Amino acid sequence: MSEFHPTAEAEAASIISDHAARGAALAVVGGNTRSGFGNAVAAEAVLSSRGLAGIVAYNPGEMVMTARAGTPVAEIEAALAEGGQMMTFEPMDHRALMATEGEPTIGGVFAANVSGPRRFVSGAARDSLLGVRFVNGRGEIVKAGGRVMKNVTGLDLAKLMAGSHGTLGLLTEVTFRVPPRPKTEETIVVTGLNDAEAARAMAAAMALPLEVSGAAHLPLTVGWSFLDGKLPRGEATVLRIEGLAGSVSVRAKKLAAAMSRLGSVTHLAEDDSRRLWREIRDVKPYCDGTMRPIWRVSVAPGTGHQLVAALRLEAGVDAYYDWQGGLVWMRMESEPEGDVLRRYIHALGGGHATLLRATPAHRATTPAFQLQPEAVALLSARVKEKFDPAGIFNPGKMA
Structure with missing residues (x-):
């Protein structure tokens, strides 16, 4: 199978136009770190965004970054760390789980709407996306949204691309919010709760005015695998507190006091806490x-x-x-x-x-994706037809 790695939008548009004219399917990928995901359908060639790389604009004071889609996530994270900011949705790294290689790209993160432990309080990758540039199935270059939230129609189109898994177009550039990174964090570990008890404990923790930003339950069968076995023996219900050091300390003590009525409580300091949530994120x-x-x-x-x-x-x-x-x-x-x-x-x-x-x-x-209700499936098919009339993009990844 041939592979294309365009280094410019116009080059990508030409490749797509040629394949659309011939009705030849393209497997659209970023770093290909989720290789094998979806239901396999033969494609003539692979079209990768990896050649479309580099941070286009980043001013920490604006809390917005624009980057080309093929930019490695590691490069994005390094720049944000220097600016004291982050991707609030904590995108996971699929390589170890999927046994793949390559480098995760920022376009791939948004194309798959990859969202980690903070998603339930801070939103998904889609919710951070402000604007996109992409090439549709006609080979047309499309711009939607921007660096500020003004164009509602464009913003909706940008969000439509998030989670489309490359079925609507090749992302070439993304603009997204990058809020401040918490100064520190701490995790409260409650030991000995079964699954049902843990569900009630997490609900109780979220009801407290303590801004819990992570809530997970690790049964006995998996708890030993985190932090190289450093978690207390038994089931572990873990709750994360983030923010300024003084605030984290006070809120963590209050949370620990509330949870101590339910089970044995221990604390994880910043380094172990960060590592634990990365391991939860990456399965x-x-x-x-x-x-x-x-x-x-x-x-x-x-x-x-x-x-x-x-x-x-x-x-x-x-x-x-x-x-x-x-x-x-x-x-x-x-x-x-x-x-x-x-x-x-x-x-x-x-x-x-x-x-x-x-x-x-x-x-x-086995269908990889949840089957859609009939009305939603019809709407999705119409959207697909408008963006990709020849049906050449990622035919095995129709969500």
Whole structure:
């Protein structure tokens, strides 16, 4: 399969125009660190944004950055660290989980709407996106949004590109918010709660006026794998506090006092806290070098543990919880069990299950994305037709 690495928008537009004229499918990628995600459909060539790299504009005082889509995430993070700022949505690094190589790119982050532990209080990657430039399926260069929130129509179009997985166009440039990075953080660890008790504890913590920015539950089967086994033995319910040092200290003490009524409480200082949440973000327990199916399941926070309990009656499953229980990372022992999983999700009030990792054979028989209601599916098809009338972009990644 041939690969294209354009270094200019016009070059990318020419490549896309040629393939559209011939009806030849293109696999649109950034750093290709999520290789294998989706349901495989043959493409004639790979079109990568990696050649479209570099930070275009960044003034920390404006709290906005513009970068070309192929810019490595590491370069973005280094510049933001120097400016005392961050990507508030904490994008995960998929390489260890998916057993891939390459460099994650900022365009890939937004194209997949990659969002980590802070998402449930600060929003997804999509919510930080202010503007984009992209090439649509006709080979036309499109600009939407900008560095300030004025053009509502353009802003909506920018957000439409986030999470489209390259099915609507090739992102060439993104503009996004970069708020100040917290000066420090601390994590409260509550030990000994089962899944249901942990769900209630996380809800109680979020109801307190303490600005908890991370809430996850790590059952006994996975807790040992974090921080090289430094967490207290047993189930761990972890709650993060961020901000100025004095404020963090006061709020962490109040949170610990409230949680001590529910279980044994310990504290993680800044370095261990940062490392723990990176490992939660990057799904460390399941970076096991296997191809056992991995599901990323989004449900109401109070139903995540019910879903896992129900599945254990019919399938071999291991799981842990982020987003106050609303995000369930799930590893199946052998088969994906997609029909069973989605049946229980529907019975518990709905949600989304995305098959992130699986063997090619399992991908051939299990839809990777949650099936859309008929009305939404019709609308999505119309949007796809407008952006990519020849249907050449990422045919296996229709969300």
